[in-house]
Amino acid sequence: MQLKNYTKEFRYNWKLAAPVMMGMLGHTFVSLVDNIMVGQLGTAQLAAVSLGNSFVFIAMSLGIGFSTAITPLVAEADAEKDFSKGKSSFKHGLFLCTAIGVLLFLLLYLAKPLMHFMKQPKEVVALAMPYLDLVAFSLIPLVIFQAFKQFSDGLSMTKYPMYATILSNVINIILNYVLIFGKFGFPEMGIVGAAYGTLISRIAMVWYMWYLLRNKEKSKNFVTHIKFFVLDTLMLKRIINLGTPSALQMFFEVAIFTGAIWLSGLLGKNPQAANQIALNLSSMTFMVATGLSVAAMVRVGNQKGLKNYFELRRIAFSIFLFGIILATVFALFFILLHKQLPLIYLDLNDAANFIDNSEVVSIASKLLLIAAFFQISDSIQVVMLGALRGLQDVKIPMFLVFFSYWIVGFPICWILGKEDAYGSFGIWIGLLVGLSVAAILLYIRFNHLTKKLIAEGEK
Incomplete structure (x- = not known):
């Protein structure tokens, strides 16, 4: 098949994915702003935010991963023009996400003593x-x-979560500035001020998202007059069956990066702070791949609803190719600027912290070279996961992800990441290997499934 049959999809894929990327980058930007502002307080404060967020990211992965079950169900219903099925998918997803959010907060609160x-x-x-x-x-x-957000993505209305996230970021930046440093008469609260900024901005984000959807013709009937506690057991089971493996997929990936934070902490506060810088920068580029993953999930979900499996495969591979091209650009960016990028976070002119800051910048610049190489692996695995979710194939990918990160990747992190081995650099080598194995296995899975569906459709 000619290359143009794939590249002609780039414009529409970008139109669908770009708002998702901006929205996801917005979430990461909250962390970036927190890290940059907190970094001005010292390396101990930056490491503390890293440690606290390591717990939050694990819990967040479960919540966000579970919510992805909503998108393919809504996309399929949208293609079938089945309003009642779409609203039921959203209502039950919203109920379960609310319950999971409360549960995750309680679990994190109880898990705090583990830090000691x-x-x-x-x-x-x-x-x-x-x-x-x-x-x-x-x-x-x-x-x-x-x-x-996942409901809105399922309707291909990907701009509105982006708008809500932009508002959240503006609020977060303003509150961070006044609360971390004690400006305009507010108390100087340090990293607790950053936490208040995050909380208030996320509450505002929910309200604005609902407000936007309520005022759009395509979505208003979905998000109003919801009988929240009138539930259908079959729909709850369907979302749980889709959402649980998706949550675990994301958990396994986030957990290995969290493991990297903890392993870095064993090496000291400076390696932990350097790990946080490299991880934060890598997260920014990962959100671009995540946007393409959502585009793959929506478009594959639509084609599944239409039972057009040949088009489904062609569209998925066009997104896959687009992701590799963008990942290559980011890889070159990290290689060329690996020494300059850590300087965004720390001030080498700070005489009191010069030794600590210099060590952090030195370690972080080396980690960014590894991060450059795993851009492509990371892009492939996340786009393939999105496409498989669009097919509502989640259980086998869950096991593939677990094998890649925890049977292959983490033992390498542990062995090479010791102080008498390669330290932080060794930890990130393990991350690179885990991501690469995941990319290969998920590609094989998607390739096998789509060929099988096409063959069955031709019979």
Whole structure:
């Protein structure tokens, strides 16, 4: 098949994915702003935010992963023009996401004492405790927002979550500035101020998202007059069956990066802060791949509803190719600027912290070279996961992801990441290997399934 049969889809794929990318980048931008502002306070504070967020990211992965079950169901219903099926998918998804948000907050609150048993620097743990309380509570509005977002994506209305996220970022930046540093008469709260900014901005994000959808003709009947507690057991089971493996897929991936944070903490506060910088920058580019993953999920879900499996495969591979091209650009960006990018976070002119800051920048610049290489693997695996979710194939991919990250990747992180081995650099080599194995296995899975569907359709 000619290359243009794939490249001709780039414009529409970009139109669908770009708002998702911007919205996901917005979530990461909240973390970026927190890290840059907190980094001005010192490396211990930056490491504390890293440690606190490591707990939050694990819980967040479960909530966000579960919410992805809503998108393919709504996309399929939209292609079939079945309003009642679409509204039922959204209502039950919203109910389950709200319950999960509350549950995750309670679990994080109860898990706080684990910090004392993880051999992390004591000053870092002391700073992280109060920060975690507030950011954990912000998971409730965040997971509720995800239900609205995934519903909106399923209707191909990908712009509105982006608008809500932009508002959230503006609020977060303003509140961070006044609360972290004590401006305009507000108390100087340090990293707790960053946590308050995150919480308030996420509450505003939910309200604005609902407001936007309520005022659009295509979506208003879905998001109004919801009988929240009138539930259908079969629909609940369907979303749980789709959402649970998706949540675990995302959990396994986020957990290995969280494991990297904890392993870095064993090396000291400076390696942990350097890991946070490299991870934060990598997350920015990962959100672009995530946008393409959502586009793959929506478009594959639409074609599944139409039972057009040949087009489904062609469209998925066009997104796959687009992702590789963008990932290559990001890889070159990281290679060329690996020494300059960490300087965004830390000030080498700060005489009091010069030694610590210099060490962090040195480590982070080396980690960005590894991050450059896993851009392509990361893009392939996340786009393939999106396409498989669009097919509503989630259980086998869950096991493939677990094998890649925890049977292959994490043992390498553990062995090579010791202080007498390669340290932080060794941890990231393990991440690269895990992502690469996941990319290969998920590609094989998607390739096999789509060929099988096409063959069955031709009989």
